[in-house]
Amino acid sequence: MKLLTPPAPTLCTIDDAQRGLAKSEFFFVYQPKLRMAEGRLSGFESLLRWNHPSLGVLSPASFIHLVEDSPLTGSFTDFVVAQAARTLADWTARGYGRLSLAVNLPAAEIGRPGLASELSALCCSRSVETSRLQIELTETTDPGPIDKLASAVESLKESGISVAIDDFGAGCWSLAILHRLGVDTLKLDRGFMYRIQENANSKVVVESLIELGQRLGKRVVIEGIETAEQFAWVRTIEQIDCQGYYISAPVPQEQIGELVAMHGMIH
Template identity: 70%
Template sequence: MNHIPAENCKSCRIEDAEHGLTRKEFFFVYQPKLRLQEARLSGFECLLRWKHPSRGILMPASFINIVEDSPLTERFTDYIVTEAAEILANWTLRGYDTLSMAINLPAREIGRPEFAAQLAKLFDTRSIDSHRLQIELTETTNPGSIDALVTAIDALKASGFSVAIDDFGAGCWSLSLLHRLGVDTLKLDRKFMKDIQENSKSKVVVETLIQLAQRLGKQVVIEGVETEAQFAWLRTIAHVDCQGYYISAPIVGEQIDQLVAKHGLLH
């Protein structure tokens, strides 16, 4: 696909994004997550793309800045969760009733009044198990009131949804918040894997973060696994999922069958 760099899309306007939503130009690609020791798929992260009529396929960096803190934010959130429910329902029809997905949402969006209840209703009407959806909160986004965030996460978990902190270690959320936020998963930022083979201190940092998260009862996902050496080292660590181009680049929906056939599903 023809990915257009963000710097080439400065003329993107909020009106363009609004029209794009109306015309259903936004779509998902899927980044597989692999449970390392079992070498089986644990799910997919759904990544938003924009099929712009004149600029080709745009990455989120090209448009997300015009959406955040705009009147479109709520519409985008509603679109993403509705698409997620439809896709999960489709996967169920295809026999993948245990296959899970993760979607990215701003922390402030999950704090909207009745958001958790509306999401639960969306899944109930489609007879989808809410445990199959994980909401990833990007750590580099200012989460706003921590008390409000704690309440919002608790409401989602009470409805059966899973919550993760994305890009952990890259942004403004500190280790001291982990005991307050009832998240299920920590996704370690890809920067930790960059020099893992050359720098022994990087290994120590990753091992320490994994041990800390697991002692707190949280699942760990390692992002940015790009080499065979990284993959081999991580396979020595129990109960860790990984993502990265060594496993697979993001794929389109028609390729999911191939990934499932190759790796099998984690049950």
């Protein structure tokens, strides 16, 4: 397989993406989340890649703009969640039944009628507990009508599915929206970690966001842990999960076992 190439958004078309989906050119890699209090894996985030026949392996930055708000959105959602259920079932068979898996979906798809029921049925068909599946909303996208989104999030939670806001602090969503959505998890944008070593105020902001999330009863995940210094700092913070290249780059399914052997799993 070719190496991951820089984004080339102008070279991909929606017809190309549709062809790639039909020909199984899209695949996933998995980045672990480490629960700092225990030093063990709590789960993984599923990250989509495209093994393009002429452009090499592309990250979502090269093609996600083609999918969002297009006729392909629903097909990609079906593909993503079906693969997530298969992966969780495979992990269960391999003895990794405590690991969760997060997938990224746009707000418009989370509001799709009947999605919670579809996901519950999908998990049931694979004998997977719905609590192991997490849906991540990206805060940098337009959430659309908040009442509709809040109702969809509540339906997912009633089905046992966890919901997270990804890249929290990077977009334009207000604290009022956060309160109304009632999500389970906040994932702080990786940009905060880049800035804390340059600006003392950034560290204060991160600490305040963590405290806010925890006081609201949310699990907080810090993304972008890429240096020993950053890792040492987050180890001083209680009750958080962390994710980043210092812990591990995204890995193919075949390497999940190596990470489990290295870190273990939460109890």
